[in-house]
Amino acid sequence: MSQTPREATPAQQSRRAARELAVQGLYQWQMTGKSITAVESEFRAQIADEDLEDHENWHKVMGIADLALFHELLHNVAADREAIDKTIAPLLDRRLEDLDRIELAILRLGAYELKYRLEVPYRAVINEGIELAKAFGATDGHKYVNGILDKLASRLRSAEVAARRR
Template identity: 50%
Template sequence: MRREARSFALQALYQWQLSGNTLNEIEAQFRTEQPMEQADLGLFAELLHGIPAKVGELDALLSPCLDRSLDDLDPIERNVLRMGAYELAHRLEVPYRVVINEYVNLAKTFGATDSHKYVNGVLDKLAKGQRRAEIEGR
């Protein structure tokens, strides 16, 4: 259910970025037009509304982990990285390995050919800062 929510949230954020429609309009459209019966709707809404609300914070977390500007990234990669950063920073109940795996898989599904490798490297660097205690087993 969470995997489905993440997938729909990525698509909704992409639509928001390109269309200029409001988040509420996009959420309503997805809830009525997409087969979301198997999705965790709470997570979908949290990601859809939480990421734009914290975009400055997320970009600041990601920037030191990147080898280029966020603006130079493909919109899918940018959204996948922001979503991963959001979960690493704000959903501490989700193990960091699960977060990285979920977003690498989304990059494989929706991103360019090798974008999943880039996403993996960036989120791994970010996790080392955001989840140090978890990684070290403390």
């Protein structure tokens, strides 16, 4: 018998939407060099922009997103970028600069959550990274993200990973 996937709770949907926005914000920050505060302000301003091409979808995502989590992720990943990058770099098969920018944003977000948001199970962090990569990344980018976050979880949360594998 195959199991059907559980439907996400409203709280899970809210956190997922916050992560989606955070990845998009981190991508914009990486690509434009704008301050993270400016990026967040632009995102929040787009809620009211009726002329935005994808206004309805944008309004829906912003409407359900946990905006406090969005703010935390966006600002803290940016603030801790150097340490996060040093954590990720040894696990990569290429230079950090050679990574796809969206995959880099997803890896930074996942690394931050694995390192600092210990209340979030490591499997949830990895799964969210995979789903974000499927939604925004290159065709097989989710496989790469999965591999890196799995290795990172083994390093940062070895006890949790070991307990899960027993």
